[in-house]
Amino acid sequence: MGDGPRYIGGAERRARLALRHRLAPPARVATPEAVADALLALHGSDPATVYLAVGARLADAAGTVPETDRALYTDRSLVRMHGMRHTVFVFPTASTAVVHASTGLAVAARERASLLKDMAKAGAPDAAWLKEVEESALAALARLGQATAAELARQEPRLREQFVYAAGKPYEGVHTVVTRLLRVLGVEGKVVRGRPLGSWTSSQFRWALAPEHAELPVEQAQSELLRHWLRACGPATEADLKWWTGWRVTDVRRALAAIGARAVTLDEGTGYVVEDDVEAVAAPAEPWAALLPALDPTAMGWQGRDWYLAPGLRPHLFDYSGNVGPTVWWDGRVVGSWAQRADGEIVWRLLAEEAGVGALGGEAEAAIGAEAERLGAWLGPTRVKPRFRTPVEKLLSA
Incomplete structure (x- = not known):
């Protein structure tokens, strides 16, 4: 056996996925x-994804909704907030400081600058005015506990101020201060999504003050973020890490060096695992099936998915923006899609030819x-x- 990096093939990567992503029964x-x-x-981003992703991985899925509600809204052990790539995620509350400092700060600076620039172009009030309104809104949220944007605007009427965005452009529109400001406060880690107005599938959320956390060095x-992610998803390439985090490649490389990540050889080239995760991982004793939701983690x-999702499936399973739809899995590979019909029936279709599995x-x-x-x-x-x-989900649900 040579002294070079150990080779980890697709079969072992699928074994790691089955166990570490809690998919094999x-x-x-x-x-x-x-x-x-x-x-x-x-x-x-899609509220239902959180519950569907949890239910697919629970030993007793019957308690998915009440238990996830408890974690999100009663115990607050999970929190819904902006994270990597300016996307809304649900994180363990203990991870909020790490997520905020590692990915949120840079995005937040850009978002605030963009809001102030758009307001200035529209002749709207200046940064000092916005800061005063922001402080008033946060104080109102502290009094109320949770509130919708409309409820906050009743407490602080200046939040209803509107300004024209991209005047004269084909995508010209009117923005309300409260909508843009809450978005900025979200990526700044000052507010988080609270309990929805409707059921767990609703996308109309209340807002709440973010849980207090320490301010960590970037x-x-x-x-810390990279170490946690590699334990769940390693091995991964630099391209995977850059895509998932949204960082610059220099940040990725510095973090890899800081945690002492070990290089391994993948079919795609060089990959990385945490220092003590080089040994082989055995596959589950039995093959397994799973139905995972759109945008499942x-x-x-x-970014490189060919080892579990064949290129021939992409036109069927992704929308035009690159969002994956519901997927059917067999023993570590995506092999089809599923949907729910209006009468509640769960229907699924195998796309074996496109998946290249026969x-x-x-x-x-x-x-x-x-x-x-x-x-x-x-x-x-x-x-x-x-x-x-996605195309196949639309056909199945019809």
Whole structure:
């Protein structure tokens, strides 16, 4: 055996995914907190994704909704906030300081500068006025506990001020101060999404003050974020890390060096794992099936996806912006899609030819069917439609 970096092939990467992403039945966990800790971040742009991603990984999926509500809104052990790539995620509350310092600060500076620039172009009030309104809004939120944008504007009427954005351009529009300001405060780590107005599938949220956290040095936070992510998703390439974090490549390389990451050889080239994670990982004893939601953190975990998602599937499973739709998995590979029809039935379709895996056989179809029944059972009367629709999901749900 040579002294060079160890080779980790696609089969072992799929074994790691099955176990560390809590997808193989023996690896499933008991609580939403355990799911979030295993994955670090659950995509939150589509509210339903959080619950569907949790339910796919719980040993007892029947408690998905009440347990996730408890974690998000009662215990506040999970928090919905802006994170990497200016995307809304759900994180373990203990990770908020790391996420804020490692990825939020740079985005926040750009967002505030953009808001002030747009206001100035429109002849709107200046930065001092905005700061005064912001402080008033945060004080109102502290009094109310949680509030919608409209409720905050009743407390601080200046939040209703409007200004024209991109005047004279084809995409000209009118922005209200409260909408843009809450977005800025979100990426600055001052406010987070609170309980929705409707059910758990609703995208109309209240806002709440962000949980207090220590202010960490940026480089320390980046190292901690990268270490946690590599434990969940390693091995990964520099391109994967740059894409997932949204950092510059120099930040990625500095953080890799700081944590002593080990280089390994992948089919795509050089990858990295945390220092003590070089040893081989055995596959689960039995093949497994899963139905994962649109924007699931596993399906969206890497920029290079060919080792679990064949290129031929992309036109069927992604929308025009690169958002993945609902996916059917068999033993570590994406093999199809699923949807919920208006009557509640969970339907699925294998795309074996596009996935390049050939006919899957009766064992796979029976296991996928059982997962569809499991999902339908805990959804009950709830109807779920992905926020970002994909071609095959539209056909299945019709």
